[in-house]
Amino acid sequence: MPATVPIVKPISQIHLAPGSVMTIPDVSWQEFESILSELGERRSARISYSNRTLEIMVPLPEHELPKDLMSDIVKILLKRTDRRYQPFGSTTFKKEGSAGVEPDACFYIQNYQRVIGCHRLKPDDPPPDLAIEIDVTSKTTLEAYEAIGVPELWIYDRPTLKIYILEDGKYRKCQRSPTFSELDLVQMIPKIVDRSWKVGSYQALEEWERSFS
Numbered sequence: 639m640p641a642t643v644p645i646v647k648p649i650s651q652i653h654l655a656p657g658s659v660m661t662i663p664d665v666s667w668q669e670f671e672s673i674l675s676e677l678g679e680r681r682s683a684r685i686s687y688s689n690r691t692l693e694i695m696v697p698l699p700e701h702e703l704p705k706d707l708m709s710d711i712v713k714i715l716l717k718r719t720d721r722r723y724q725p726f727g728s729t730t731f732k733k734e735g736s737a738g739v740e741p742d743a744c745f746y747i748q749n750y751q752r753v754i755g756c757h758r759l760k761p762d763d764p765p766p767d768l769a770i771e772i773d774v775t776s777k778t779t780l781e782a783y784e785a786i787g788v789p790e791l792w793i794y795d796r797p798t799l800k801i802y803i804l805e806d807g808k809y810r811k812c813q814r815s816p817t818f819s820e821l822d823l824v825q826m827i828p829k830i831v832d833r834s835w836k837v838g839s840y841q842a843l844e845e846w847e848r849s850f851s
Contacts, residue, residue, distance in 0.1 A: 654683065657698040659776045665692040667735045674730065674738070684728065687738035688782035701742070701774040704794050704831045707839050708770050709743040711827060714847065715818055716747065724750040726766055734761065737785035741769040744788075747817065768792070768817055780809050790817060799827045 654660060665673070670687050677683065686693045697705075709725065716723045724746040732738040744766035746753050752764060765788045771778040773795040783791050784807060791802040791809065801824060802809035803816060815823050826846075834842035 654694065654696045656696050657775050658696050660694045662692045662694075664690055666690065670738060684740045684742070685730070685738065686740070686776075686779050686782055688736070688779045688785065693776060693779075695776045697742075697772075698774055700796075701772045703834060703839065704796070705742040705770065705772045707831055707834050707843070708772075708792070708794060708827060710839070710843055711830065711846075712743075712745060712768065712770075714843070715821070716745075718850070719818075721747060722750055723747045724753050726753065729759065729766075731759070731765055731786050731788075733785040733787075737782040739769075739779070739782045739786060741766070741788075742772050743770040744768060765789075770794070784809060790815065792823075794827070794831070797828045797832065799824050 652660070665687070670692055673692065674685070677685070682696055684695045684697065686695075713723070713725070726744045726746060728740045728742060729744065730738060730740050731744075745768045746764075747767040749764045749767060753759075756763065765786050767788075768790045769783065769788045770792045771794070773793055777795075778791075778793050780791075780802065783802075784804065787804065787807075789804050791804075792815070793800045793802070801812045801815050803812050804810075813822075813824055815821070830842050830846050833845065836842075837845075
């Protein structure tokens with residue numbers, strides 16, 4: 639009887655179609671770090687690692703529009719309230735030995751000065767003050783964000799926006815963002831995103847900004 643020889647193919651040579659999700663269980667931290675290095679930084683895929691499970695996801699256009707729109711909304715609101723910030727996009731954030739995430743978008747607000755000029759994050763650098771995730775093809779792993787210690791997390795799962803605040807190491811779902819407490823973002827953002835699908839992001843943002851006047 640011929641022996642069965644397993645075929646080992648590098649992760650970087652596996653091509654996933656947009657909207658695809660690949661889940662790999664029982665991945666050690668060392669293997670996770672090796673896969674990150676193999677995939678490199680110039681890639682369209684997003685990764686999430688928690689409880690020894692690695693998830694690799696390739697976004698759809700349905701994922702990208704609300705991501706960019708919500709990032710623009712955050713920037714507009716921060717400028718209107720005269721607060722400085724530093725966006726960090728989809729940077730990889732890690733908790734040594736336990737978790738790794740790449741938000742769809744994230745912002746340093748209270749801690750923005752600590753990351754100005756930062757080309758690579760160090761272990762003692764703080765997590766972003768606000769992270770944004772768009773759930774289309776996969777669901778955000780709250781445990782990974784809890785391990786990393788992101789104070790505020792927004793998850794948009796069409797047509798719903800959920801806001802989570804970290805308290806004693808666990809997320810609590812809230813109706814208001816402490817960063818923008820004067821606004822009902824849970825109601826407002828889904829309406830702007832829905833409008834953008836009908837008239838385009840530029841016009842949807844323009845109409846929304848006029849409503850402030």
